[in-house]
Amino acid sequence: MTKLRGEGIAELVIAWQESHGRNHLPWQQTRDPYKVWLSEIMLQQTQVATVLEYYARFLARFPDVAALAQASQDEVMGLWSGLGYYTRARNLHRCAQQVVVKHGGVFPQTAEILVTLPGIGRSTAGAIAAFCFSQRVPILDANVRRVLTRLLGFENDLASVRNERLLWSEADTLLPNKNLATAMPRYTQGLMDLGASVCTPRSPACGICPLVSRCEAFERGHPERYPVKTRKLARRSESWQLVILRDAVGKVWLQRRPSSGIWAGMYCVPVFADMGSAQTFIAPLCAAPGVSCSDLQPFLHVLTHRDLHLHPILISGELPSEPGEDGAWLGADDWPSVGLPAPIRKLLDSTQPQLW
Numbered sequence: 001m002t003k004l005r006g007e008g009i010a011e012l013v014i015a016w017q018e019s020h021g022r023n024h025l026p027w028q029q030t031r032d033p034y035k036v037w038l039s040e041i042m043l044q045q046t047q048v049a050t051v052l053e054y055y056a057r058f059l060a061r062f063p064d065v066a067a068l069a070q071a072s073q074d075e076v077m078g079l080w081s082g083l084g085y086y087t088r089a090r091n092l093h094r095c096a097q098q099v100v101v102k103h104g105g106v107f108p109q110t111a112e113i114l115v116t117l118p119g120i121g122r123s124t125a126g127a128i129a130a131f132c133f134s135q136r137v138p139i140l141d142a143n144v145r146r147v148l149t150r151l152l153g154f155e156n157d158l159a160s161v162r163n164e165r166l167l168w169s170e171a172d173t174l175l176p177n178k179n180l181a182t183a184m185p186r187y188t189q190g191l192m193d194l195g196a197s198v199c200t201p202r203s204p205a206c207g208i209c210p211l212v213s214r215c216e217a218f219e220r221g222h223p224e225r226y227p228v229k230t231r232k233l234a235r236r237s238e239s240w241q242l243v244i245l246r247d248a249v250g251k252v253w254l255q256r257r258p259s260s261g262i263w264a265g266m267y268c269v270p271v272f273a274d275m276g277s278a279q280t281f282i283a284p285l286c287a288a289p290g291v292s293c294s295d296l297q298p299f300l301h302v303l304t305h306r307d308l309h310l311h312p313i314l315i316s317g318e319l320p321s322e323p324g325e326d327g328a329w330l331g332a333d334d335w336p337s338v339g340l341p342a343p344i345r346k347l348l349d350s351t352q353p354q355l356w
């Protein structure tokens with residue numbers, strides 16, 4: 001059972017954020033929901049240091065939601081390339097288009113409506129609404145979930161939807177009650193900062209935590225036991241054949257991936273999940289005169305819940321003009337402008353012929 005020890009949690013978080021939190025990040029200097037939304041999406045599963053560079057580049061190219069909505073998907077994926085978790089980029093683009101078409105180019109001002117947009121979950125909707133419109137709504141991203149479950153000694157298993165809902169309602173009761181215009185952005189940021197820098201997954205720095213005198217997990221002596229979540233997604237392992245087709249002038253055949261699944265919608269070399277179909281594709285190409293084929297060093301690419309064992313094969317020389325469907329021959333100059341998955345980009349760079 002959880003127990004909240006009195007009032008004043010929000011005030012402690014707010015005071016700590018003011019003196020110890022992060023206050024100089026570029027997306028904290030604005031209440032423009034487009035910019036805040038962009039930063040929130042980029043920060044999901046990505047470090048601040050990495051996001052800074054991408055955020056600046058995105059805003060330089062797409063200064064507002066209309067510019068992003070009008071862009072081609074390829075350009076958006078190209079700019080996102082290297083940030084990973086590409087579903088975020090596809091949803092980003094779709095979300096911008098929906099804001100323009102359904103909301104007249106103006107971001108909705110409440111979490112309840114924001115959450116109906118592609119790629120905006122409940123916590124992200126809460127963050128945008130709190131930061132930009134000071135709406136009194138909670139957030140519960142991974143960092144905040146950790147802080148709150150520890151603070152409250154919340155022992156219920158978050159694998160259960162019911163318990164997850166219960167934690168949301170606990171989070172709601174902790175929200176500030178006054179001066180919401182300034183309190184909501186600072187409280188929201190404060191919880192995020194605490195989770196990122198003090199209440200860390202391992203060895204939380206309870207000694208410098210502003211909540212230590214109210215924290216159930218600290219009193220019980222086992223902060224690292226929280227949050228409790230029993231269900232683990234099983235890791236899967238797959239083996240893929242990657243066929244690099246390079247023509248006589250050094251261009252590579254790249255085709256668009258299906259609209260769902262790994263690297264959905266991105267450009268990639270032909271991929272085969274089984275050896276049989278790879279051979280059916282490769283054999284006639286390698287049998288043609290003026291074509292050379294070689295196996296390259298296999299490598300492992302680790303995704304969140306999957307290990308991809310990648311086996312590249314390089315086929316170069318006089319190749320057909322259309323060796324596959326929905327693709328194009330693209331030279332190294334074109335690669336940055338289309339969305340290539342990071343390991344594919346790296347692979348292509350490493351197999352580029354040296355011209356000197």
Ligand code: SF4
Pocket residue numbers: 147150151198199200204205206207209210211212215216217218223
């Ligand atoms: Fe986390 Fe420790 Fe602070 Fe509790 S006292 S919220 S466990 S850092």
